[in-house]
Amino acid sequence: MTSESNEGNGFDAEASTDAVLPPPPDGATAPLEPIEPIAKTRASRAWVRVLPALIVLVVLLIFVFQNDQSVRISFLGWSGRLPLSVALLASTALGVLILLILGSVRMIQLRREVRRNRKRSREHHQ
Numbered sequence: 001m002t003s004e005s006n007e008g009n010g011f012d013a014e015a016s017t018d019a020v021l022p023p024p025p026d027g028a029t030a031p032l033e034p035i036e037p038i039a040k041t042r043a044s045r046a047w048v049r050v051l052p053a054l055i056v057l058v059v060l061l062i063f064v065f066q067n068d069q070s071v072r073i074s075f076l077g078w079s080g081r082l083p084l085s086v087a088l089l090a091s092t093a094l095g096v097l098i099l100l101i102l103g104s105v106r107m108i109q110l111r112r113e114v115r116r117n118r119k120r121s122r123e124h125h126q
Contacts, residue, residue: 060089 067085082090 064089 064083064085067088068083070081071084071087073080073082073087
């Protein structure tokens with residue numbers, strides 16, 4: 001490609017070949033100074049927490065919009081029609097709630113047991 005063929009496009013082939021990177025600074029062979037890490041801020045920590053939540057929200061919205069068929073639901077004498085996505089999300093939420101309740105009860109039991117053991121240990125050592 002010659003400069004004559006590029007006359008109308010504003011591209012100067014000769015000028016572009018003359019444009020080279022500047023020479024490295026004197027002593028470029030010396031090791032570079034370490035770069036200090038950027039300090040973490042509240043905003044950066046917030047984004048670390050918000051970004052996964054946004055991703056989950058987008059996935060849930062896609063799920064809801066793709067599963068909008070109406071289905072019949074019966075539970076403990078109650079029956080009705082709901083979108084499939086709402087029914088599945090509600091059952092998942094109910095399962096998570098039950099899991100949290102049972103887990104919390106177990107944690108309370110274990111904390112009580114630890115307190116009792118500490119009290120016995122103190123009494124035994126006195």
